[in-house]
Amino acid sequence: MRTDVQERVSAPSLDVDAVRAAFPILAEPMSGRPMVFLDSGASAQKPEAVIRAQAEFYRHDYANIHRGVYDLSQRASDAFDGARRKVQGFLGAADWREVVFTRNTTESINLVAWSFLEPKLQAGDEILVTTMEHHSNIVPWQIIAARHGAKVVAAPVSDAGELDTAALRAMIGPRTRMLACSWVSNVLGTVNPIGEIVAAAHAQGVPVLVDAAQSVQHLPVDVQALDIDFLAFSAHKIYGPSGVGVLYARREHLEGMQPWQGGGGIVDRVSFEETTYGEIPFRFEAGTPDIAGVHALAAALDWFRQFDIEAVQAHEDHLMAIGLRALQQVPGLNVLGAPAHRTGAISFWVDGLHHQDIGAMLDLDGIAIRSGHHCAQPLHRRFGLEGSARASFGIYNNEADVEALAKSLRYIVGKYG
Numbered sequence: 001m002r003t004d005v006q007e008r009v010s011a012p013s014l015d016v017d018a019v020r021a022a023f024p025i026l027a028e029p030m031s032g033r034p035m036v037f038l039d040s041g042a043s044a045q046k047p048e049a050v051i052r053a054q055a056e057f058y059r060h061d062y063a064n065i066h067r068g069v070y071d072l073s074q075r076a077s078d079a080f081d082g083a084r085r086k087v088q089g090f091l092g093a094a095d096w097r098e099v100v101f102t103r104n105t106t107e108s109i110n111l112v113a114w115s116f117l118e119p120k121l122q123a124g125d126e127i128l129v130t131t132m133e134h135h136s137n138i139v140p141w142q143i144i145a146a147r148h149g150a151k152v153v154a155a156p157v158s159d160a161g162e163l164d165t166a167a168l169r170a171m172i173g174p175r176t177r178m179l180a181c182s183w184v185s186n187v188l189g190t191v192n193p194i195g196e197i198v199a200a201a202h203a204q205g206v207p208v209l210v211d212a213a214q215s216v217q218h219l220p221v222d223v224q225a226l227d228i229d230f231l232a233f234s235a236h237k238i239y240g241p242s243g244v245g246v247l248y249a250r251r252e253h254l255e256g257m258q259p260w261q262g263g264g265g266i267v268d269r270v271s272f273e274e275t276t277y278g279e280i281p282f283r284f285e286a287g288t289p290d291i292a293g294v295h296a297l298a299a300a301l302d303w304f305r306q307f308d309i310e311a312v313q314a315h316e317d318h319l320m321a322i323g324l325r326a327l328q329q330v331p332g333l334n335v336l337g338a339p340a341h342r343t344g345a346i347s348f349w350v351d352g353l354h355h356q357d358i359g360a361m362l363d364l365d366g367i368a369i370r371s372g373h374h375c376a377q378p379l380h381r382r383f384g385l386e387g388s389a390r391a392s393f394g395i396y397n398n399e400a401d402v403e404a405l406a407k408s409l410r411y412i413v414g415k416y417g
């Protein structure tokens, strides 16, 4: 198993101590011990700048948006509209109208399923996903497929935990209506070759949805350069608030889509005889959104973008390399997969020791990891497992966190494994 591939020659240039100091919660104890937070893949912690932005917004700028003529509502609306342009810039989208605010990645994918694909779906059609998808990128497609006699098919994953791109290409055919693929696996950390995948799908006229829930916080993104049709992510995994998600969709797709939820804010004219719908992206944002949360997402993007993404990557690659090396040296511990390029997460299991017990025992040492199937049951089944333990990294993790994890695991596996 290769452990050296991701270690870079130059030293990481991120000031990790300064980054850590920006996160108040990291100074708090957990289970009576100094906290070692290794569960950012589930949800990341929030820097003071984001916490303050949200609180200050409620304190000074809060009103409902797009409906009031008074100053406060205008200011809240300007902040909301400004946040949309910030997300546009972050994603490299051509137009602010291509950014739809949702609750999370899951809702963004459901929106595409119901508004874009469901009306087109016919018996015998196929929706192509991969074996490493999160349930959020499987179940919405299954629900709409079942209504039309269509089916969800999954491209295989190799023993190393890499997507079999040759098999994926071969599975794209005349029946394929959509390809939905994660950029980074939340279990294996595998980084999929998204540009190559999009090109292969487009060569056959198939649109692509990219689940970027585990990538935007680790890798640079440019939806135009990659020619992506749809991309979904959650604010809470990129140091922003929970309750806010983003769907990027190419303008020509959005223009052709009908609303998926009815309500206020999406309409042009309503009567009991007929209702006409408003412009994009508002057509897809029924009801009052998480106004303060969207503002806090903008603050999170500002905070995150102060760092050079290459420095962030170098730091996280370094943690990944030393983390892999340390875990592989724990006798009896098995790391799931060995992809050539991985980021964010390492999952593992120990024969004879349940992953929940590993998680519970690490908690006694103040170490937060995740244990379970991580909403990826098909992937675990592919590896003959019911679940695994997962350590996942954020920008604030340091070598001491990795060492603490390895030390506790050596003790736990030595004693109980």
Ligand code: PMP
Pocket (backbone or CB within 6 Å): 041, 042, 104, 105, 106, 107, 134, 136, 137, 182, 184, 185, 186, 211, 213, 214, 234, 375
């Ligand atoms: N896709 C992936 C790859 C994920 O890791 C997650 C969150 N674990 C999701 C989708 C769903 O994100 P959310 O719960 O924020 O909708």
